[in-house]
Amino acid sequence: MANFWKPGSERPVTRPSVAFRGDEEIPLGLFEDSSGNFEKRRHRHPIYKHRHDLLYLVKTHAVTVVIGETGCGKSTQLPQYLNEAGWAEGGRLIACTQPRRIAVQTVALRVAEEMGVTVGAEVGYSIRFEEVTTPGKTKIKFLTDGVLIREMMADPLLSKYSVVMVDEAHERSVTTDILLGLLKKIQKRRPELRVIIASATMDAANVAAFFDTSAEKPKVSAAKELLPDRKPGMISVEGRSHSVRVHFSLEPVSSYLLASVSTTLSIHKLQEPPGDILIFLTGQDDVDAAVQLITTEAEKLNQKSPGLLVWPLYAGLSRGDQELIFRPAPQGRRKVIVSTNIAETSVTIPGITYVIDSGFSKQRFYNPLTDVDALVVAPISRASAEQRAGRAGRMRPGKCFRLYTEDTYCNDMKAETVPEIQRSNLVSTVLQLKALGIDNIMRFDWLAPPSSEAMIRALELLFAIGVLDTDAKLTPLGHQVAEFPVEPMMAKMLLSSSSNSCSSEAVTIAAMLSVQSIWVSSKGRQRELDDARDSFAVVEGDHVTYLNVYESFLRAKQSPQWCHQHLINYQAMKTVVDVRKQLSRLLQQLGFTLKSCEGDTKGILKAITAGFFANAAELEPSGESYKLVRGGQQMHIHPSSVLFRTTPKWVVFHSVMVTERMYMREVAVTDPDWLFEVAPHYFERRKRRQTHA
DNA sequence: CCTCCAGTA
Numbered sequence: 126m127a128n129f130w131k132p133g134s135e136r137p138v139t140r141p142s143v144a145f146r147g148d149e150e151i152p153l154g155l156f157e158d159s160s161g162n163f164e165k166r167r168h169r170h171p172i173y174k175h176r177h178d179l180l181y182l183v184k185t186h187a188v189t190v191v192i193g194e195t196g197c198g199k200s201t202q203l204p205q206y207l208n209e210a211g212w213a214e215g216g217r218l219i220a221c222t223q224p225r226r227i228a229v230q231t232v233a234l235r236v237a238e239e240m241g242v243t244v245g246a247e248v249g250y251s252i253r254f255e256e257v258t259t260p261g262k263t264k265i266k267f268l269t270d271g272v273l274i275r276e277m278m279a280d281p282l283l284s285k286y287s288v289v290m291v292d293e294a295h296e297r298s299v300t301t302d303i304l305l306g307l308l309k310k311i312q313k314r315r316p317e318l319r320v321i322i323a324s325a326t327m328d329a330a331n332v333a334a335f336f337d338t339s340a341e342k343p344k345v346s347a348a349k350e351l352l353p354d355r356k357p358g359m360i361s362v363e364g365r366s367h368s369v370r371v372h373f374s375l376e377p378v379s380s381y382l383l384a385s386v387s388t389t390l391s392i393h394k395l396q397e398p399p400g401d402i403l404i405f406l407t408g409q410d411d412v413d414a415a416v417q418l419i420t421t422e423a424e425k426l427n428q429k430s431p432g433l434l435v436w437p438l439y440a441g442l443s444r445g446d447q448e449l450i451f452r453p454a455p456q457g458r459r460k461v462i463v464s465t466n467i468a469e470t471s472v473t474i475p476g477i478t479y480v481i482d483s484g485f486s487k488q489r490f491y492n493p494l495t496d497v498d499a500l501v502v503a504p505i506s507r508a509s510a511e512q513r514a515g516r517a518g519r520m521r522p523g524k525c526f527r528l529y530t531e532d533t534y535c536n537d538m539k540a541e542t543v544p545e546i547q548r549s550n551l552v553s554t555v556l557q558l559k560a561l562g563i564d565n566i567m568r569f570d571w572l573a574p575p576s577s578e579a580m581i582r583a584l585e586l587l588f589a590i591g592v593l594d595t596d597a598k599l600t601p602l603g604h605q606v607a608e609f610p611v612e613p614m615m616a617k618m619l620l621s622s623s624s625n626s627c628s629s630e631a632v633t634i635a636a637m638l639s640v641q642s643i644w645v646s647s648k649g650r651q652r653e654l655d656d657a658r659d660s661f662a663v664v665e666g667d668h669v670t671y672l673n674v675y676e677s678f679l680r681a682k683q684s685p686q687w688c689h690q691h692l693i694n695y696q697a698m699k700t701v702v703d704v705r706k707q708l709s710r711l712l713q714q715l716g717f718t719l720k721s722c723e724g725d726t727k728g729i730l731k732a733i734t735a736g737f738f739a740n741a742a743e744l745e746p747s748g749e750s751y752k753l754v755r756g757g758q759q760m761h762i763h764p765s766s767v768l769f770r771t772t773p774k775w776v777v778f779h780s781v782m783v784t785e786r787m788y789m790r791e792v793a794v795t796d797p798d799w800l801f802e803v804a805p806h807y808f809e810r811r812k813r814r815q816t817h818a
Numbered sequence: 819c820c821t822c823c824a825g826t827a
Contacts, residue, residue: 487823610827764820
C-alpha cells in the first residue's frame with residue numbers, strides 16, 4: 126500500500142496558460158487565513174483587478190469570453206459592473222444564465238445582498254415555477270438557460286436585453302449549446318447585443334472561434350466605427366482555489382471500488398493532515414457498497430481512533446439524507462463522502478481536502494441506429510478529471526489521488542467530454558428549434574453538430590406523430606405541442622386526451638412521469654418497496670398505477686406522513702403537483718377544458734397510445750419477450766413495472782433502458798385496433814414493409 | 819427473470 130502512488134508523478138493542477146491583459150499572480154498565501162473578512166476578500170479581489178479591462182472588452186466586442194475558475198467572482202461581480210457601467214439603462218435588462226435552478230437562486234441572492242437590495246427588485250431571477258422580478262424595475266435578471274430559450278419563443282430577438290451572459294458554458298449542456306447557437310444568430314440582426322460567455326476551462330478557445338464572425342459580411346448596415354469588433358475578446362481571471370497535488374496510481378487498478386476503499390484507509394492510517402475525503406464513483410450501487418466497506422474496515426482497523434464518518438451522496442437520496450453531508454465532522458474525526466458525479470458540479474461540499482477519483486462515470490449515449498438511449502460506465506475526460514481534482518482545493522491546498530496511471534491520463538482519456546448534444550436523442554431539440562422559426566435544422570450553426578442520423582431520426586419521429594408535415598414544417602398540432610415543457614410524445618398524449626375526455630388524468634400522468642422517481646431510495650428494502658408499489662398496482666399498467674398513487678396522495682391531503690408510510694418521495698410529489706398545475710394551465714390556454722373520465726381507463730389508455738404509438742411492442746410467440754414495432758428489437762418489461770409478470774399481448778412504453786437486455790420502463794397495455802386508429806398511416810406503412818421483407 | 823450519472827422548459 127505504501128508504494129501505491131508513484132512519487133515522481135506528483136504535480137500541481139495546471140492553470141490556463143494563455144496570455145491575457147493585465148494578468149497578475151496572486152500569492153496563494155494571501156488566502157490561507159480564515160479570519161472574518163475571508164469570504165468578502167476572496168470573492169471580490171480577483172475579478173475586481175480586471176474590472177476596467179472587462180468593461181472595455183464588453184464595450185468594444187460583440188462577444189467576450191471570460192475564463193475564470195470557480196469563485197473568481199465572474200458570476201456575481203461582473204453583472205454588477207455591467208449595471209454600474211450603464212448597460213441596464215433605458216429599460217433594458219442584463220440577463221445572466223446558469224445551467225441549474227439552484228445556481229440561479231444562489232447567485233441572485235448573493236448579488237442582491239452585495240448591492241443592498243431585495244431580490245425581485247433591481248436584481249431578480251426567473252426559473253421554472255418561480256418568477257421573481259419586477260417589470261420596469263429589475264435591471265439584472267438571473268435565469269436558467271432553458272427559461273431564456275422559452276422566452277425566445279415570444280421574443281425571438283431577445284429585445285428586452287442589452288447583454289446576455291451565459292455562465293458555466295464549459296459544461297456544454299444541450300440547452301447551453303442551443304442557446305449559444307441562437308445568440309450567434311441573433312447578433313446578426315442585433316449587432317448591438319453583447320454576449321458574454323463565462324467558462325472555467327480552456328475549451329473556451331473553441332467557443333471564441335465559433336463566435337468569430339469578423340470574416341463575414343455584416344447583415345445590418347451601420348457606420349463601421351459604431352459596430353463592435355466581431356472577433357471575440359478574451360480574458361482570464363484567477364480563481365480563489367488553492368493548489369492541488371495530483372497523485373497517479375503506479376499500476377492500473379483492477380477494481381476502482383476496492384482501490385478507493387484502500388486509498389481512503391491509507392489516508393486515514395498514514396495520519397495525513399486533517400481534512401475530509403471525497404470519493405468519485407459511478408453509480409448508486411458502487412456508492413452504497415463503498416460506504417459499507419469503508420465503515421466496516423475502519424472499525425476493524427482502529428478501535429481506539431475516533432475513526433471515519435462515512436456518507437453516501439447521489440441524486441436518489443432524500444433531501445434529508447443529502448443534508449447530512451454538509452454537517453461538519455466532530456473534532457478529530459474525518460468525514461468521507463462517497464459520491465456519484467453529482468459532486469463534480471452540482472453539489473459543493475465544504476471542507477474537502479482529499480479527492481479520490483475512480484476515473485469513471487455513468488454517461489448517456491444515444492444510438493441513432495437503434496434509436497435507443499444507453500447508460501454506460503465510461504472513462505471521464507481530462508477536463509472532468511481536473512474538475513474533480515479542483516474539488517480538493519476550495520478551502521486550502523489539497524491532494525487528489527487518481528485510481529489510474531498517468532499514462533492512461535495522457536494517452537487514453539479524451540481532452541473534453543463529448544458535448545451532450547452529440548450523445549442525445551434530438552426529438553425535443555429539433556421541435557424547439559422549429560418552434561423558434563429555424564426551418565433548416567441541418568444547416569443550423571451548431572457549436573458541435575450532432576450526427577445527421579440523429580437529426581433524421583428526430584425528424585422522422587416528429588413527422589410520425591404529426592408535429593411536422595411533409596415539408597418538415599410545423600403543423601398546427603406541432604405549434605401546440607411546442608408550447609408544452611414536456612417531450613413531444615407526452616405533449617401529443619396531452620393534446621389527444623381531450624377527445625377521450627380524460628385530460629385531467631393525462632396531465633396527472635404526464636406530471637408523474639416528469640419527475641425522476643416518485644419512490645424513495647430503496648437500497649436493502651426492495652421487498653418493502655415492491656409491496657408498496659403493488660398496493661397501488663392495476664392491470665392497465667404503470668401509467669394508471671401512477672394515477673392511482675396521485676389520487677391517493679390527494680385523498681391523504683398531501684400528507685408527508687402518508688408518503689413516508691407508502692415509501693413515496695414527498696418532495697417528488699410536491700414537484701408533481703406544481704408540474705400538473707403548469708400543464709393544466711397550458712392546456713386551458715389552448716382552449717381545452719380539463720375533463721375527467723371518472724374511472725373509464727380505456728380512454729386513458731387510448732390517449733397514452735395516441736402519444737406513444739411509436740413505442741409500441743408486441744409479445745413474441747414465446748411469451749417471454751416483446752418485439753418493438755419500430756426497429757424490431759427484442760425488449761423486456763422492466764422488473765420495476767407492475768406489468769412485469771402479466772405480459773399483455775400489446776404494450777406501449779415511455780422509456781427504454783439498456784443494460785444486458787433492453788428494458789421497457791413505464792409500460793401501459795394497448796390494443797392493435799387503437800394503434801391503427803390513432804396512427805393508421807404509420808402502422809399501414811410498417812405492415813407493408815413487413816410483408817415485403 | 820431486478821435499475822436508475824446529472825440537469826431542465
